[in-house]
Amino acid sequence: MRIAFELSGEHPTLPRADALSALEAERVAIRAVSFTPEVLVVDALRPPRRALERVALSRYVDRVLALGPLSSVLRAASRLRLAGESFRVRAHGPFTPAEKRDLERRVGAAVPAGRVDLDRPDREFRLLQHGGDFLLGEVEHEVERSAMEARKVARRPFSMPISLHPKFARALVNLSRCPRGGALLDPFCGTGGIALEGARLGMRVFASDLQEKMVDGTSRALAHYGLKAQTFVADVGDVPLQVETVDAIATDPPYGRAASTRGEPPNSLYRRAFGAFRGLLRPGGHAAVVLPSDRAVAIGEEFLGLEEAHTLRVHKSLTRTFCAFVKPP
Ligand SMILES: C[S@@+](CC[C@H](N)C(=O)[O-])C[C@H]1O[C@@H](n2cnc3c(N)ncnc32)[C@H](O)[C@@H]1O
Known part of the structure; x- marks a missing residue:
């Protein structure tokens, strides 16, 4: 399972170390780590739920649905099966307000079924920038800040x-x-x-x-x-x-x-x-x-x-x- 930690940015390296040591403490083996100061992406070899509950210096932890150019994000969004559930897409990263609105609208429009609910959605999707790529994730855990x-x-x-x-x-x-x-x-x-x-x-x-x-x-x-x-x-x-x-x-x-x-x-x-x-x-x-x-x-x-x-x-x-x-x- 590929997961993305949205690091809190309170320090250049400590939030990443916090996430990685929480995984290590709960014996979640990982591979293929990539990171920027804002996002840490890892492939976890088993479900990491207990480790995620420990994390302190991230804001959200997302299950990665797509990582690549915007076209691959839109393809992944079009394959989502929501069966009538409500959803919200939030873009977070170095985007202008207008870019954010445009990205959220385009990804939201690609989702085939489901109602948009901006306040209390059943499913929450995040659009991030990771290196030169876009990352589409579904929120797996919100850190109890x-x-x-x-x-x-x-x-x-x-x-x-x-x-x-x-x-x-x-x-x-x-x-x-x-x-x-x-x-x-x-x-x-x-x-x-x-x-x-x-x-x-x-x-x-x-x-x-x-x-x-x-x-x-x-x-x-x-x-x-x-x-x-x-x-x-x-x-x-x-x-x-x-x-x-x-x-x-x-x-x-x-x-x-x-x-x-x-x-x-x-x-x-x-x-x-x-x-x-x-x-x-x-x-x-x-x-x-x-x-x-x-x-x-x-x-x-x-x-x-x-x-x-x-x-x-x-x-x-x-x-x-x-x-x-x-x-x-
Ligand atoms: C920086 S404070 C700890 C703050 C703590 N992390 C907190 O959240 O409140 C250091 C503590 O070490 C204690 N201390 C000082 N000398 C000590 C010693 N020789 N043995 C044990 N505790 C000592 C002090 O009484 C003080 O409460």
Whole structure:
């Protein structure tokens, strides 16, 4: 099955990595990958539904019906069998408003039977540009962007400005490749944003923090959404005393000056943290970690293999690099 992810464009590489790692986490083998900054097309060797439900940084995921010149899109549209169902065609891409209207009208007119319903169609088709080609797809999954927005820290019972936005917390969980039902650890849980996304995706979550008020806040946030995780107070170096091996780690350690490390220099904390991660991860397991500098990434590489890194500039004095490390099998 050929599928197209309409990437969110929030970063040049992270949305693609989010989609690919969600597929890998749910063991959906793929081949023939092609991508632009806006669209990722893959051939999935089995139905990818569970993987699609995890994706954070795409807007829609479409089943590809045609990829090529406009004539092949119109041919594919003419072969659709709608049996009286209503439908809508939406063009999305580098088109002017007039081009969009014209493309939507031409593709819609090629569909042999079925009623156009622009508000609540039974079937939804998307016309995209992919490289020099047109892509006609049918929406297979709409990413729950508004539900993630509703879980923003400001809307939760325990709020502090340190939290990752839920869409980035979920992308980090995907980068950890933790499968549904797998054991996922966040040993710097803060307000619990990563624990919430992991628990929502059906993982067995362990969430800990040095500060009791953070662990209480994380427990309250989980209870607010009817989700469960094992929460406890611990210095990152002591987590191996409380948890045995985990399948994956997804975490966002303190960044430095403003963050609370009880006076420990950040690089010393990262070194202790990665030492603990190497002991906690199962062989082949991934640690997805947000880090503030190249130096911090290099410390991670002293302990684990670096698979990928995506740097996001938050503001003048803060960059976050979303990294995926792996423990060799
Ligand atoms: C950047 S915040 C985590 C933010 C979190 N991702 C969220 O969504 O709220 C880092 C957290 O690390 C915790 N921390 C600092 N030093 C620690 C240590 N040695 N062991 C465990 N946690 C520590 C802090 O209390 C803080 O809550």
